[in-house]
Amino acid sequence: MLDLWASLPPELQDVLFALALIAPGLLAGAMVLRGLRPLPLVGAMLRRFVWVNALFVALIAVSVGLGVGLLAQERGLRQGSARAAEKFDLIVAAPGSEVTVMLAAVYLQPSDMALINGAQYAEIAGAEGVAFAAPIAFGDSFQGAPVVGTTVDFVSHLAGPLAEGRVFATAEEAVAGAYAPVDVGGSFTPAHGHGPAAEHDAHEGFAYAVTGRMAPTGSPWDRALLVPVEGVWAVHGLANGHAPGDPRIGPPFVPEMMPGTPAVLVHATELWGNYALKSRFTRGDLMAFFPGTVLAQLHGLMRDVRSAMSLMAVLTQVLVTLSVLIGLMIMVRLIARSLALLRAIGAPLRFVFAVVWAYSAALILSGAGLGLALGWVAARGISAIVTARIDVLVTANLGWPEAHLVAGFISLTLFMALLPAWLAVRRPLLTDLRT
Amino acid sequence: MTPALHVENLRVTSREGRVLLDVPLLTLDAGQSLALRGASGAGKSTLLHVLSGLVRPSAGRVVWGGQDIAALTEDARARFRRETLGLIFQDCHLFEELSALGNAGLASAFAPARDRAPIRLAAAQWLAALGLGQAGARAVDSFSGGERQRIAVARALAGGPPVILADEPTAALDRANADALGADLVRLAAEGGRMLITVTHDAALAARMGRQITIADGRIVEDSDA
Amino acid sequence: MRACLLSLLLITAAPAFAQTHDHVAEAEGLRVVHVWTPATAKGSDALFYMEVENTSAAEAMLTGGEAEGAELELVGFSYGAAGEAWTVLPGLPIPAGAEVDLEPKVLALRWSSVPMDLVPGAELEIEVEVGGQHLHAHVEIGAAGDTGHSHAGHNH
Numbered sequence: 001m002l003d004l005w006a007s008l009p010p011e012l013q014d015v016l017f018a019l020a021l022i023a024p025g026l027l028a029g030a031m032v033l034r035g036l037r038p039l040p041l042v043g044a045m046l047r048r049f050v051w052v053n054a055l056f057v058a059l060i061a062v063s064v065g066l067g068v069g070l071l072a073q074e075r076g077l078r079q080g081s082a083r084a085a086e087k088f089d090l091i092v093a094a095p096g097s098e099v100t101v102m103l104a105a106v107y108l109q110p111s112d113m114a115l116i117n118g119a120q121y122a123e124i125a126g127a128e129g130v131a132f133a134a135p136i137a138f139g140d141s142f143q144g145a146p147v148v149g150t151t152v153d154f155v156s157h158l159a160g161p162l163a164e165g166r167v168f169a170t171a172e173e174a175v176a177g178a179y180a181p182v183d184v185g186g187s188f189t190p191a192h193g194h195g196p197a198a199e200h201d202a203h204e205g206f207a208y209a210v211t212g213r214m215a216p217t218g219s220p221w222d223r224a225l226l227v228p229v230e231g232v233w234a235v236h237g238l239a240n241g242h243a244p245g246d247p248r249i250g251p252p253f254v255p256e257m258m259p260g261t262p263a264v265l266v267h268a269t270e271l272w273g274n275y276a277l278k279s280r281f282t283r284g285d286l287m288a289f290f291p292g293t294v295l296a297q298l299h300g301l302m303r304d305v306r307s308a309m310s311l312m313a314v315l316t317q318v319l320v321t322l323s324v325l326i327g328l329m330i331m332v333r334l335i336a337r338s339l340a341l342l343r344a345i346g347a348p349l350r351f352v353f354a355v356v357w358a359y360s361a362a363l364i365l366s367g368a369g370l371g372l373a374l375g376w377v378a379a380r381g382i383s384a385i386v387t388a389r390i391d392v393l394v395t396a397n398l399g400w401p402e403a404h405l406v407a408g409f410i411s412l413t414l415f416m417a418l419l420p421a422w423l424a425v426r427r428p429l430l431t432d433l434r435t
Numbered sequence: 436m437t438p439a440l441h442v443e444n445l446r447v448t449s450r451e452g453r454v455l456l457d458v459p460l461l462t463l464d465a466g467q468s469l470a471l472r473g474a475s476g477a478g479k480s481t482l483l484h485v486l487s488g489l490v491r492p493s494a495g496r497v498v499w500g501g502q503d504i505a506a507l508t509e510d511a512r513a514r515f516r517r518e519t520l521g522l523i524f525q526d527c528h529l530f531e532e533l534s535a536l537g538n539a540g541l542a543s544a545f546a547p548a549r550d551r552a553p554i555r556l557a558a559a560q561w562l563a564a565l566g567l568g569q570a571g572a573r574a575v576d577s578f579s580g581g582e583r584q585r586i587a588v589a590r591a592l593a594g595g596p597p598v599i600l601a602d603e604p605t606a607a608l609d610r611a612n613a614d615a616l617g618a619d620l621v622r623l624a625a626e627g628g629r630m631l632i633t634v635t636h637d638a639a640l641a642a643r644m645g646r647q648i649t650i651a652d653g654r655i656v657e658d659s660d661a
Numbered sequence: 662m663r664a665c666l667l668s669l670l671l672i673t674a675a676p677a678f679a680q681t682h683d684h685v686a687e688a689e690g691l692r693v694v695h696v697w698t699p700a701t702a703k704g705s706d707a708l709f710y711m712e713v714e715n716t717s718a719a720e721a722m723l724t725g726g727e728a729e730g731a732e733l734e735l736v737g738f739s740y741g742a743a744g745e746a747w748t749v750l751p752g753l754p755i756p757a758g759a760e761v762d763l764e765p766k767v768l769a770l771r772w773s774s775v776p777m778d779l780v781p782g783a784e785l786e787i788e789v790e791v792g793g794q795h796l797h798a799h800v801e802i803g804a805a806g807d808t809g810h811s812h813a814g815h816n817h
Contacts, residue, residue, distance in 0.1 A: 006704045006774070037551075041544050044532035083742035272750040275737050275768050279761040292740030293766040300766075341528045342545070344489060345590070346517025348510055351545040430489055433528075 014400040018407045025411030028418065029361060038355040041342075045335055045359055052331065056324050057367045063320035064371025064409060067313030068402045069378035074306060076383055076396030078299050081107075084219035084392045085291040087158050090266040090274045092116065092124055092133075095287045099298070102291045105263040107392070108146045108220040110138045110194060118241070118258030120286060124266060125251055127280065129273035132157070133251070135229045135261035140190035141198055143181045146224045147174075147190040147208075149232030149261075151250045155214065157267060158221060165212030171230040171240065171249055174208035178216035180225050186210050188225065190235065203235045218393030233259050313405060321364065321413040328360050328420045332427070335359075339424055340432035349425045356424040360417035368410050375402065438500025438519065438597060439465050440486070440630070445495035447481055447653070456481050456653040458495070463646075465597070468624060468631040470641035471648055478653035479634045480602055486632065487520055487600050488512035499598075517542065521591030521629075523620075525603035527583045529575045535562060536571035539589035546594070554593050561589035565619060581612030588620060592627075599624055601633040605640055617643055688796055690717030693789045697801040701779040708747075708769035709733065709800060712762050713791055715755040721792030723761060724752040726770050728787040733770040740766070747771060755791070765808055 005013065046053050085106050093101045094114035103109040116124075125133035134157070137149035152167050155175055165184040168175055174188070182188050187209045192202035208227050216222050228249040230240040241253035266281075266288075268274045274290070281288035332339075339352050379396035386394045440463040447456035456478045463469055471479040484490040485497055488504045496503045504515055516522070529538045540558035543551040562571050565585040570578070575586060584604060591599055604620065605613035617640040624631035635641050649657035687693070692714040701707040709728075715721045726733035736747040747769070755761050763769050770789065779785065785800040 003704050035548070037544055040537070041530070041533075041541075044530050044537070047532045079742040079744075082740055082744075086741040271748065272737065272753050275750065276753055276755075276761075278767065280756070280759065282762070290738070290740075290767065293738060296738070296740040296745055296766050337528070338530060342541075343513060344487075344516070345522055345542060346513050346515075346520070346594075347542075347545040348513055350510075430484060433489070433524075 014403075018400065018403050021404055021407035022411050025414030028414055029357070032354050032357045032418075032421070036351055036354045038351060038358050041355055042358045042362060045338065045355070046362060049331065049334060052334075053363060056327060056363045057370060059320055059324055060317075060364060060367025061370035061374050063317045064368050064406060065374030065378055067310075067317055067405055067409075068372055068375025068398065069382065069396075070309060070313055071401055071405060072375060072379040072396040072398055073382050073386075073394075074309065075399065075401065076379065076394045077386060077392075078302075080218065080387075080392045080394035082292070082295055082299075084217070085295050087217070087219075088265060088291045089268065090278055090288060091263055091291055092266055092281050092286055092288045093263045095285070098287065098289045098294045101263055101287070101289070102294050104138060105136050105265070106219075106291050107390075108138060108148070108224060110146070113262040115260030115262055116264060116286070117260050118253060118255030121253065121258060121261065121264060122255045124264055124281060124286075127277060129268050129270060129276060131267045131269045134265045134267075136263045136265055137229050137232045137261045139194075139262075140192055140203070140232065140235070141194045142188045142190050142225055144195075144223075145177070145180050145182075146194070146220075147227060147232070148221075148224050149227050149229035151229060153250075153267075154265060155226055157265075159214035159217050161215070162212040163215040165210075167212055168226075168228050168249070169211070170247070171228045171234055172206075172208055173211045174225050174227040174231075175212045175214060176210050177214055177224040177226070178222040180213075180223055182210045182225060184210050184213050190225075190227075192236075206235045216393075220391035222393075223391050229261065310401075310405065314409065317409045318412060318416075321409075321416060324363065324367075325360065325413075325416055325420055328356075328363070328417075329423055332356060332420055332424045336424075336427055336432040337435050339427070340429050340435075343429050344433055353421045353425050356421040357417050360420055361414055364410060364413045364417060368406050372398065372402070372406055438502075438630075439463065441496070441498040442486070443496045443498070445485065445497065446493050447478075447485060447490065448493045454653055456485065456492075458482065458655060461648075461655065463630060463632070465630055466625075466628045467646060468621065468644040469633070469646045469648060470644035471632065471634045471650060472636070472641055473650035473656075477650045479650045481653070482650065483600055483602055483632065483634050487522060488515055517546070517594065519596055519598055521594065521596040521599045523584075523587050523591045523599065523601035523604045523633075525606045527587040529583055529586060531574070531576050533575065534572050535567055535575055535578065535586050535589075538575055538586050539571075539593055541590055542594045550594075553595075557595060558589055558593040561592045562586070564623065565589055579612075581608050581616060584608060584612075584616055585619070588616070588623075592623065596629070597627075598630045598632070601631070601635075603634055603636065605635065605637050613637060614639060688794050689792065691715055691721055691792050691794055691796065693791070693796045693798045695801075696787065696789070696798040697803055697807070698779060698785075699803050699807045700781050700805040701775055703776065703778045704774055707772040707775045707779055708736075708765070709772065709787060710763045710765060710769055711789070711798065712760060713755060713789070714760045715757060715792065717792065718757050719792075720757055721755045721794075722752045723755055723789075723791045726787050726789045727795070728772050728785070729776065731772060731776075733772050733787060733789075736769055736771045738766045738768070 088106050091105050094116055100111050104111050132153040134151045134154035138146055140147040155167050176182050187207045189207050190203050191198040191200040193199055230249050233240050238259040239257040241258040242248055243254055266277055268277055278288045342352055376398050383394040383396040442458055442461040445458040448454050473479045485492050492505050497505045504512055536558055539562050540555040543554040546554055559571055562568055567585055605616055621643045641647050647659040648655055694712040696709055696711040698707050698709045713723055725735045735750045737750050739746050779802050781802050781804055783802050787798055787800055788795045789798055
């Protein structure tokens with residue numbers, strides 16, 4: 001049986017799991033409603049207490065929306081951060097914390113880091129199977145946007161063909177990220193450092209001219225200004241990696257003339273090459289790692305948090321529904337006279353039971369449906385805010401986990417709705433008829 | 436076929452043991468009409484509720500056409516009411532969000548599938564017979580008191596019951612409406628050969644009935660047939 | 662012809678005398694150390710991790726392996742918006758004097774749809790194909806959530 005399940009395509013597994021979750025509730029409904037036609041009457045009752053019902057639906061919708069929105073948001077954030085790291089095959093840096101280097105090189109959250117020297121860089125760039133090894137030299141900024149020194153290869157690898165203009169050709173030119181604060185044709189003088197402590201006049205007298213703009217990547221690099229690494233070295237008063245008087249930019253660098261770089265992105269010629277290179281450069285004086293691996297490990301650590309979050313989402317929804325059902329039990333008193341009339345004129349108890357259950361089910365299903373829509377809107381809204389805050393494109397869409405959550409919720413609560421229905425048919429007929 | 440009513444050694448007592456109703460014998464033939472009269476709290480409504488199966492007696496038999504409904508389960512009594520009785524209440528008990536036709540054909544909601552269309556058709560016909568033929572689609576909250584009670588009468592008749600039980604059907608109406616409704620009720624019952632039992636304080640309505648019984652302290656103290 | 666047969670015998674016999682330690686399989690300057698896998702349910706894919714050392718004078722190619730007659734594929738990990746994925750690699754060259762770590766979320770030998778439950782403490786042997794050698798290695802089966810070999814860091 002397990003083998004059969006495992007052999008099914010994941011999409012079919014998701015569909016079947018959702019059906020399995022919702023089936024008990026629907027089955028209960030089918031049994032309750034079999035052969036009966038309570039809906040016109042239920043519709044009339046719902047209209048009669050429209051504001052109370054709207055409140056109940058809103059309560060369920062908010063709780064479902066919160067659960068759905070949170071789950072979708074968490075997944076969106078996870079996928080967004082993973083997408084942002086996709087282009088960063090292998091990072092080589094001086095030994096230290098992989099997380100720190102990943103945050104700095106992939107997400108442009110710079111920290112003080114030891115540098116890879118010219119000889120080490122030359123060894124990496126010259127290793128067998130290396131297509132290119134791009135320095136990633138960060139530390140400067142302009143109007144809050146990181147200014148990163150690198151090579152033409154890196155620009156092409158990160159964002160493909162430019163959306164506008166051309167790539168930098170001299171140490172004084174720059175390429176802007178898709179949403180960077182300088183337009184093509186504009187120029188800027190970088191500040192030394194980042195944030196409030198940045199020294200804005202440290203590089204006075206030096207300016208980069210922006211010659212091109214990258215296509216969006218969905219990563220913090222969209223706000224960055226990419227410059228030739230030679231430019232970064234030059235504005236800091238260092239050698240520019242080439243022989244004196246040599247105006248070229250990009251590798252190869254003269255090891256003795258290369259001031260160093262905090263990180264190098266390595267791209268291999270073959271698929272397996274990255275794994276071989278990782279092994280090769282994992283050694284005492286260098287650290288090589290896949291940002292994808294570090295991110296997957298971090299996300300793996302969060303799996304328990306995610307499970308707890310899902311459980312809390314379900315629990316919140318069940319609690320809200322429980323309070324709605326308690327409200328419904330109270331509400332049954334409001335419709336007790338109508339129910340008593342039905343019984344008086346000969347309605348079977350099963351019909352009265354079906355009316356109350358269908359009444360609850362209508363509220364639950366409307367609330368769940370509205371909750372899904374609310375969750376989607378909330379996830380979209382929060383995604384936009386998160387994207388603006390961390391510059392990682394977060395696109396939260398509703399997926400199967402949310403469908404499963406809502407299916408399970410509907411099933412459970414449709415079962416819980418049997419309780420007020422059962423209580424309704426146990427009420428004293430004559431007393432209710434006289435109220 | 437219209438069942439005859441045979442009540443025997445009927446007693447209804449309260450939880451405290453007080454006798455609410457004590458009827459040694461009451462019979463009524465099919466097609467007869469009967470007015471139950473008496474002061475408030477005398478027990479006439481209780482008798483009507485026992486006859487309709489809404490209240491189970493403490494003792495005795497309530498036999499409709501050979502079937503003792505006091506011995507039936509709640510669902511069986513509901514079925515008996517659905518198939519045999521048309522009930523009319525003092526307060527019309529209408530579903531405010533349904534139309535006049537929706538209320539008159541209410542029984543179609545829970546009737547067996549084969550009976551649903553005939554009930555709705557009959558409901559429309561009874562509304563027409565009661566002067567509300569053009570107003571079937573209107574919400575009932577737009578009707579006057581007299582019209583609302585006519586809708587309730589149409590509802591009671593829509594299932595084609597052989598017996599109509601009415602509890603103060605004209606009490607909430609003004610004189611003119613009460614007279615008109617009373618006349619219609621008696622006429623429609625007679626035309627269909629239906630048995631009509633009504634609890635009423637209204638002497639004019641009672642006078643339209645073939646037989647009158649007065650109840651005091653749960654006992655029959657006067658019977659026009661006796 | 663005789664020389665060929667002798668060579669073949671030597672090659673096939675090599676693993677038999679290569680087992681010097683429970684955690685080590687060694688032949689012709691190639692060593693496989695600390696082979697382990699997390700507990701895996703029947704029908705799921707098992708991933709084997711290990712350290713492979715090439716102390717020979719020539720590059721050796723790590724290509725895969727075998728377990729209970731089934732093929733073990735060399736797979737590399739990747740992570741992106743679509744989630745985690747393991748991609749089959751044709752082989753991984755290990756330069757002379759170098760070492761490759763097959764570790765979680767990086768590199769592994771994959772046994773697809775294992776025919777039995779791999780439970781902690783159970784005995785399992787696999788063959789690792791490296792440099793044309795079939796190194797027989799004992800596998801330590803750890804708990805499902807384990808991230809390393811119990812002897813990781815020991816110098817055998």
